[in-house]
Amino acid sequence: MPTHDEQATARNNALMQRALRCIPGGVNSPVRAFGAVGGTPPFIARASGAYVWDAEGRRYIDYIGSWGPAILGHTHPAVLEAVCAAAREGFSFGAPTEREIELAEEICRLMPSMEQVRLVSSGTEACMSAIRLARGATGRKLIVKFEGCYHGHADALLVKAGSGLATFGQPTSAGVPPEVTQHTLTLPYNGVAELEAAFAQHGADIACLIMEPIGGNMNFVRASVEFTRRARELCTAHGALLIYDEVMTGFRVALGGAQSVYARAIPGFVPDLTVLGKVVGGGMPLAAFGGRRAVMEQLAPLGPVYQAGTLSGNPLATACGLATLREIQREGFHDELAARTHRLLDGLMREAKNAGVPLTADCEGGLFGYFLLPELPRNYEEVARSNAQQFARLFHSLLARGVYTAPSLYEAGFVSAAHTDADIDATLHAAAQALRAL
Numbered sequence: 315m316p317t318h319d320e321q322a323t324a325r326n327n328a329l330m331q332r333a334l335r336c337i338p339g340g341v342n343s344p345v346r347a348f349g350a351v352g353g354t355p356p357f358i359a360r361a362s363g364a365y366v367w368d369a370e371g372r373r374y375i376d377y378i379g380s381w382g383p384a385i386l387g388h389t390h391p392a393v394l395e396a397v398c399a400a401a402r403e404g405f406s407f408g409a410p411t412e413r414e415i416e417l418a419e420e421i422c423r424l425m426p427s428m429e430q431v432r433l434v435s436s437g438t439e440a441c442m443s444a445i446r447l448a449r450g451a452t453g454r455k456l457i458v459k460f461e462g463c464y465h466g467h468a469d470a471l472l473v474k475a476g477s478g479l480a481t482f483g484q485p486t487s488a489g490v491p492p493e494v495t496q497h498t499l500t501l502p503y504n505g506v507a508e509l510e511a512a513f514a515q516h517g518a519d520i521a522c523l524i525m526e527p528i529g530g531n532m533n534f535v536r537a538s539v540e541f542t543r544r545a546r547e548l549c550t551a552h553g554a555l556l557i558y559d560e561v562m563t564g565f566r567v568a569l570g571g572a573q574s575v576y577a578r579a580i581p582g583f584v585p586d587l588t589v590l591g592k593v594v595g596g597g598m599p600l601a602a603f604g605g606r607r608a609v610m611e612q613l614a615p616l617g618p619v620y621q622a623g624t625l626s627g628n629p630l631a632t633a634c635g636l637a638t639l640r641e642i643q644r645e646g647f648h649d650e651l652a653a654r655t656h657r658l659l660d661g662l663m664r665e666a667k668n669a670g671v672p673l674t675a676d677c678e679g680g681l682f683g684y685f686l687l688p689e690l691p692r693n694y695e696e697v698a699r700s701n702a703q704q705f706a707r708l709f710h711s712l713l714a715r716g717v718y719t720a721p722s723l724y725e726a727g728f729v730s731a732a733h734t735d736a737d738i739d740a741t742l743h744a745a746a747q748a749l750r751a752l
C-alpha cells in the first residue's frame with residue numbers, strides 16, 4: 315500500500331516521533347493518528363479559506379474542515395475580527411455576558427424547536443447533559459440509540475448492540491463497566507421493525523431516543539422519512555423525549571439543521587431536544603443543547619437536574635459562533651453550498667465510472683459521503699461492507715495529490731463556502747488519477 319510516508323517529508327515524521335514521546339499515540343483525538351489508513355498524518359501549521367498547510371509548507375484542499383466547524387472556510391475575516399475584538403476584552407469571566415444572550419437568541423431563532431438553550435464546551439458534554447436532562451425530566455432510565463451514531467464519549471454512550479433484538483448494550487471501551495451501559499438500548503439505524511419492537515417491549519421505561527438525523531459518523535447515511543416519522547410517533551405515544559443530535563448537521567445541511575429538512579416531508583415535525591456543536595462554535599470549543607422550555611427548566615438552578623461549566627459560554631467562543639452564524643444567514647448561502655457539494659459528488663461519480671470503480675455518493679447542504687460500494691448503505695452494517703484497503707489506497711492517493719479527506723471510511727466529508735469551482739475541479743482532476751490508479 316503506497317502510504318503518505320513515501321511522499322511525505324521528514325518534518326511530519328520527526329514531529330510524529332516527538333509527539334509519540336509525550337502524547338499517547340501522538341494525537342489528542344484518535345482518528346487523527348491515521349490508524350485506519352496507515353502512514354503519518356500531516357501536522358497542520360496553518361489554514362486559510364479552503365486550504366490547510368502542513369509543517370512542510372505543503373498545501374491541501376481541505377474536506378475535513380476541522381470535522382465540521384469550518385463551514386465558512388478557515389480564518390474568515392469577519393469571524394477573525396470578532397474573535398480578536400473579544401480577546402482584547404478578556405478571555406473568560408465565569409459570569410453572565412450579553413454575548414451569551416445574543417448567541418442563545420440567534421440559535422433559538424434559527425432552530426424554532428429550541429425555546430431555550432444552554433451553552434457548553436463540547437458536543438460530548440452537550441449530549442451527556444441532554445441525556446441527564448431527559449432522564450431527570452421523565453424519571454426514567456432507558457436510552458435508545460442507534461448503531462453507527464456517535465454522541466460523544468460519555469460512558470453510557472460508548473456502547474454497541476447486544477447479540478439479539480432488544481438486548482442491552484456491551485461497552486465498546488475499556489473502563490466502562492457493563493452496569494453503566496445496561497440502560498442503553500442500541501438498535502440498527504433505519505430499522506423500523508426493531509424500533510417498534512423496542513418500544514413495544516420497553517416503552518414505559520424509555521427516557522429518550524437519541525439519534526443523528528443524518529448519520530455523519532458512519533460516513534453519510536440518511537434516515538428514511540418513515541424511520542424519522544415512526545421515531546417521533548413512538549416517542550410521543552410512550553412519553554419519551556426525542557433528542558436530535560445535530561452536532562454535525564446543525565447549520566451545515568441547512569440553516570435550520572436536518573430537522574428543517576425532515577419537517578418539509580413530515581408537517582409539524584420537531585424533536586423535543588436538540589444538541590448542537592461544531593458549526594455553532596465556528597471552530598472554538600462551544601456546543602449547546604436546548605429544546606422545549608418545560609423540559610429545559612428542569613435544569614439547575616431552576617430545576618433538579620445538575621449541569622455546570624467553568625468555561626461554558628466562553629466570550630471568545632461565543633464571539634466566534636455568533637460571527638459564524640451571522641455569515642451563514644447570507645441570502646442563498648446554503649443553496650450555493652449544496653450546489654458546490656453536488657458538483658463535487660457528480661464529478662466524483664463520473665470519474666469513478668470512467669475508471670470502472672463502483673462508487674456511490676450522497677450529500678445534503680455542505681455534508682457529504684462517498685462509498686466504494688455499488689449502492690448507498692442504510693446503516694452501519696452496510697457501511698462496514700466497504701473495502702477498507704481500497705479506501706486506504708484512494709485516501710493516500712488523494713492526499714499525495716494535495717486533497718485532504720477523512721482518513722476513515724466511517725467519516726463524512728465537509729465542503730465550505732470558501733471552496734471555489736476551481737478547487738472542486740482540481741479535486742476532481744486528482745480524483746480521476748487516484749481512481750484510475752486503483
Ligand SMILES: *Cc1c(COP(=O)(O)O)cnc(C)c1O
Nearest residue numbers: 436437438464465466559561562
Ligand atoms: C462530533 C460529534 C459529537 C461530539 O462532539 P465533540 O465536540 O467532539 O465532543 C457528538 N455528536 C455528533 C453527531 C458529532 O458529530
